[in-house]
Amino acid sequence: VTVAGQVAEQVAVPAVQTGVVAVTRDRDAEFSDYMAARQPSLLRTAFLLTGDRHTAEDLVQTALAKLYLRWDKVERLESIDGYVRRILVNEHSSLWRRPWKKRETVTADLPESAIEPETDPGGPDTDLWSFVQTLPRKQRAAIVLRYYEQLSEAETAAVLGVSVGTVKSQTSRALATMRSRADEIAHLSPEEGR
Amino acid sequence: MTNDPIGDALRRKADEVGDHDHPLDLDDVKGRARGIRRRRLAVSGLAAAAVLAVATPFGAALDHRVTGVPAPAASGPTTPDAGDPAPRDGVLTNQVDAEGRPPGIPYLLDGTIHTTDGEKIPVEGDYAELVALGDGWVASDYAAGTVDVLDASGGITRTDEATGPLAVSRDGTVAAYATPRGELMTVAVDSPAGDPRLLRLEAGGTAPERVQPVAVQGSGSCEAADGDGCAVFFNGEQDLVPQAFSSTSGGVTEAIGNLRELGGVSIEGPVTGTTSVTDDGSCSAMWDRAGDEAWTTCDHTLGRFSPDGRYVVGHPAYLDGLGDPSVAILDVASGEVVAQWQSTANSQALINSAAWDTDGTLLATVWEEDTWSLMRMSPDGSLRTVLADLGGDIEDVPLHLATRP
Numbered sequence: 001v002t003v004a005g006q007v008a009e010q011v012a013v014p015a016v017q018t019g020v021v022a023v024t025r026d027r028d029a030e031f032s033d034y035m036a037a038r039q040p041s042l043l044r045t046a047f048l049l050t051g052d053r054h055t056a057e058d059l060v061q062t063a064l065a066k067l068y069l070r071w072d073k074v075e076r077l078e079s080i081d082g083y084v085r086r087i088l089v090n091e092h093s094s095l096w097r098r099p100w101k102k103r104e105t106v107t108a109d110l111p112e113s114a115i116e117p118e119t120d121p122g123g124p125d126t127d128l129w130s131f132v133q134t135l136p137r138k139q140r141a142a143i144v145l146r147y148y149e150q151l152s153e154a155e156t157a158a159v160l161g162v163s164v165g166t167v168k169s170q171t172s173r174a175l176a177t178m179r180s181r182a183d184e185i186a187h188l189s190p191e192e193g194r
Numbered sequence: 195m196t197n198d199p200i201g202d203a204l205r206r207k208a209d210e211v212g213d214h215d216h217p218l219d220l221d222d223v224k225g226r227a228r229g230i231r232r233r234r235l236a237v238s239g240l241a242a243a244a245v246l247a248v249a250t251p252f253g254a255a256l257d258h259r260v261t262g263v264p265a266p267a268a269s270g271p272t273t274p275d276a277g278d279p280a281p282r283d284g285v286l287t288n289q290v291d292a293e294g295r296p297p298g299i300p301y302l303l304d305g306t307i308h309t310t311d312g313e314k315i316p317v318e319g320d321y322a323e324l325v326a327l328g329d330g331w332v333a334s335d336y337a338a339g340t341v342d343v344l345d346a347s348g349g350i351t352r353t354d355e356a357t358g359p360l361a362v363s364r365d366g367t368v369a370a371y372a373t374p375r376g377e378l379m380t381v382a383v384d385s386p387a388g389d390p391r392l393l394r395l396e397a398g399g400t401a402p403e404r405v406q407p408v409a410v411q412g413s414g415s416c417e418a419a420d421g422d423g424c425a426v427f428f429n430g431e432q433d434l435v436p437q438a439f440s441s442t443s444g445g446v447t448e449a450i451g452n453l454r455e456l457g458g459v460s461i462e463g464p465v466t467g468t469t470s471v472t473d474d475g476s477c478s479a480m481w482d483r484a485g486d487e488a489w490t491t492c493d494h495t496l497g498r499f500s501p502d503g504r505y506v507v508g509h510p511a512y513l514d515g516l517g518d519p520s521v522a523i524l525d526v527a528s529g530e531v532v533a534q535w536q537s538t539a540n541s542q543a544l545i546n547s548a549a550w551d552t553d554g555t556l557l558a559t560v561w562e563e564d565t566w567s568l569m570r571m572s573p574d575g576s577l578r579t580v581l582a583d584l585g586g587d588i589e590d591v592p593l594h595l596a597t598r599p
Contacts, residue, residue: 028220028224031220031223032220035216035218035219035220035223036216039215039216039217039218040211040212040213040214040215040216043211043215043217044208044209044211045208047207047208047210047211048204048207048208053211056211057217057218060218061218061222061223061226062226062230064218064223064226065223065224065226065227065229065230066227066230068223068224068227069227069230090590125203125206125207128200128203128204129203129207132204134374135339136336136338136339136355136357136374137339138336138337138338138339139338139339143200143204144204147198147200147201147204148201148204148205148208150198150201160337161587161590162320162337163320166320166337166338169338170337170338173338173339
């Protein structure tokens, strides 16, 4: 269980276990507790998925809104975070999957620039970040979920809604591309499979 | 530093978002939730009445029947709804008894291409989009970020990196896709070497970015030198501003007026596209074959044309990633809505995608009651179930209709 998952359980479990609490506790207060605990983490994941802060906040807002609409059902799930991660990834992918639905993120006045690193300009982190942003969205999601969220291949497959084999091929393809840029970021190449 | 350098690097990057960053409060989330819910529900009883009024002249012989119970497995054509005590004409739903005929266009379902001849061709990729190209196919595997050219039996003959949608010419001899490198490629049945061809994109001194093909006009090899060049209509961005373009195999790229995003391109000449987008809607225009604005609407996002060019599909004016709570069929000549289906508080149905069938009816994948179904919608206002209870998740539709011209 990831740190994120543990925090989610701390928020959700009391309501599940007591039953009475789940019924009587104010829904908005419960949801606010969840937001307070998890918003920075969700924002970080969304930032890695989208590449810019503005879009990340928009994505998190939509994901939390969807979660809010299903809160009565979702709070019974084992991992709320897993559910929200899936919304984040799918919402981000669906905007791409359906190009005519991009307008929430592609507008003339939307800031497109990614946050520039405050430290280490031009260093290996910048190289890797630049590389990650060139990946197709699902490949990027696979890398973020596997190496940032530290999910297993099976957990990543569940979030992405694809087979474990697809996760393997996604990450392998991304790592292969990374190796092809060995001069820049080879020192970041990890061992495959976990 | 751990032995996970990628994870470490990503975590350092993610740390730019602080531990105490809470840009959103509960009101922000509830506001967005209200917007989502509002778009999923019927606009109002007035809207439903308007839909009924519009549909009536065409639907004097309305032959569909909508019930409030889950649709059973296909059980044969249903007779007119004389006994239905509460007809819900114009309601978007997948809970319809009336059975529609099989699709006249191919589709992907459960890793298999279903052809119009009833043939089922297993394919290897996790494809989410498909076009028929000659005797074979071109399919996009979004998860892999690739596009595959398939032979008639589904075997992969070529793979390229790709992003975004596919487009295909009306005669099915030329397809187009975009690469993550920002290139626009065409694949032609008659291409001399069988290789994808790179379209040269440059308009006003700079090449558009984030290109996504919408339509292809032309046939044959798509080589201008052969006298049968082609043109690709596409959406892109220039200086971060969305803009519609066309590019010919002769190397000429032009912006298409004030259209931000193309919706559809008719072989007869008319073009649809959005002209403005706001936080809560958009406006679209119909351009006639002379390139003049024939009419505009801020009630719909105009999409593709019916095969005979008489109708155009109207998606909601406000689009988001959730799916569409309504769809309309509009008359190309007048801009009038001839039929429309809208989700209600009871149905809360959503459309993932809609495509014109060869007979001029609209096929759409519709989510409701925790399942996807393929529905057929006609300009006469009828709504029928083509394939019921396909399952799936609201975020992941199991059936993908072949992209049409």
